[in-house]
Ligand code: ADP
């Protein structure tokens with residue numbers, strides 16, 4: 265149960281004054297659902313604006329306040345184009361005030377023709393005209409209200425304005441309770457950090473590195489604590505030593521020799537499973553490194569020892585694919601392999617549940633439905649988690665540990681993670697690395713192509729398909745709005761379909777699962793030649809005959825993600841090509857990042873260098889790349905503060921594993937605050 269003291273923070277945003285159903289949607293888009301989310305919606309930056317008498321005084325790129333009189337409303341010809349208000353200053357200079365999205369109504373209301381308004385925003389140039397895009401303020405009175413020093417600038421979504429958000433933040437900050445201190449007093453003093461409530465308030469007032477660091481530290485501490493609680497819990501639980509006699513493994517008729525890295529990893533896993541303490545191991549290996557067969561070997565060890573094994577996949581598509589692969593590979597061993605997903609219903613589902621309960625199923629593959637309460641196992645000895653989301657790992661470990669005895673756990677990831685961040689993401693798991701690819705892999709010929717050469721790209725795809733080979737076409741998720749992205753992908757699909765006809769299929773997140781699977785199936789079977797997809801194909805999908813990949817707006821993706829996407833090709837013996845199509849405006853860093861993709865195929869190197877290139881300024885991953893691990897701490901803060909947070913968490917758990925001291929109680933509050941409460945739940949379970 266969440267401590268009462270946090271209740272005001274977890275109240276819905278609707279409890280704030282002025283928030284009705286209309287604001288819920290734009291707030292929801294930003295993930296602002298509760299009062300605490302608003303309080304933690306920290307400014308992207310602060311601006312100080314300069315009042316200017318006329319436009320000539322302002323410099324390009326400068327934040328200004330200027331009095332302007334609208335002369336004309338100009339809608340754009342295309343429905344999606346911007347709406348412009350032309351306006352004049354006192355000296356007769358013209359400036360466009362530009363609104364994107366469906367904002368013409370707002371624009372007309374705020375800026376009626378012929379009436380003078382004070383406009384605050386950034387002065388830019390558009391062609392040979394001056395312009396202010398989405399002004400932060402438009403007021404009819406004086407400049408006085410607009411000239412606030414250090415005004416916070418918040419991330420917005422359609423339907424929100426800066427003053428609106430600032431007003432909600434004010435309200436949320438007023439409701440902050442006083443919380444007991446969870447940071448070790450010495451640490452607090454050394455760093456000169458404010459207490460939690462002050463830190464939040466200060467972070468909204470001005471650029472305050474100490475306050476921001478404290479908030480980041482809180483998040484890192486919460487995460488470390490939760491991971492350590494999982495670890496401690498699994499240590500406390502009794503597992504079971506599983507020693508296989510090898511009788512099933514010798515019957516595996518593999519068409520290849522295992523790599524040294526595979527053999528080493530299997531030996532490490534075998535060693536762990538032979539211990540009574542439950543294994544907590546992470547298998548890290550690039551796409552195509554051959555993790556599946558390592559997982560299979562581990563699962564057969566469990567079966568040889570008379571127990572069951574479960575493989576948990578992040579998506580239905582992947583679960584199916586794993587099931588097919590494992591069933592085929594395991595066939596000669598006689599082990600019974602089955603598939604359980606949310607879609608199994610009625611008789612079929614009952615049969616599966618029965619088989620798990622009476623032990624006739626040895627290996628079960630599925631999605632999270634494997635761990636629903638209604639699913640009971642005769643003797644689950646090993647859980648393999650084929651994982652893409654980092655924090656999910658620890659969370660699911662907690663899930664898997666529901667029983668009296670903990671199963672051994674093997675988590676697998678294809679996301680290459682820089683060494684300095686492994687700790688943050690996986691806590692203290694033991695790690696096996698598949699750092700050697702199976703022999704005979706061809707290098708993927710990677711090229712960067714400018715967007716305006718799209719015709720050439722399509723022509724290249726045409727030649728490729730004509731030669732009888734398959735291809736992927738990836739459309740990015742780039743905007744805040746998922747349906748806009750889907751619309752863009754649909755439009756691309758329609759265009760490609762016009763050109764290539766029935767040979768094109770599409771998968772994306774908003775299609776019904778049956779449709780998605782059917783389309784995937786058509787592609788996997790070779791019936792369809794071109795698969796247009798949003799990033800849902802990112803993980804695992806294995807179609808060796810596909811040898812060309814086109815990635816649109818490649819600069820928008822995280823490098824780890826590009827790397828994973830590219831790993832979908834180059835799986836067969838044919839030479840493979842990856843075309844990274846880049847947008848018109850590419851930053852220097854963007855250029856370097858794409859160049860790195862061209863240069864190397866070593867995922868671990870890509871991860872390390874990407875970290876260098878992006879530097880500390882950028883958030884750890886971005887939402888669209890699905891990499892975001894922390895919501896408050898940025899990359900620089902993770903690197904600076906994580907070691908201390910982790911050490912601090914460890915000392916606390918060593919001294920007070922039950923979190924019962926005064927500081928322990930405070931730490932519980934912290935865990936709930938950051939919604940790592942699954943960590944707390946383990947305390948009671950133990
Ligand atoms: P991952 O899950 O790590 O991305 P997979 O387990 O799907 O990789 O393996 C990719 C492909 O490589 C599969 O077709 C698999 O059969 C093959 N493979 C795995 N290990 C070897 C090996 N040692 N030698 C040759 N091929 C291998």
Ligand code: MG
Pocket residue numbers: 555556804
């Ligand atoms: Mg895999």
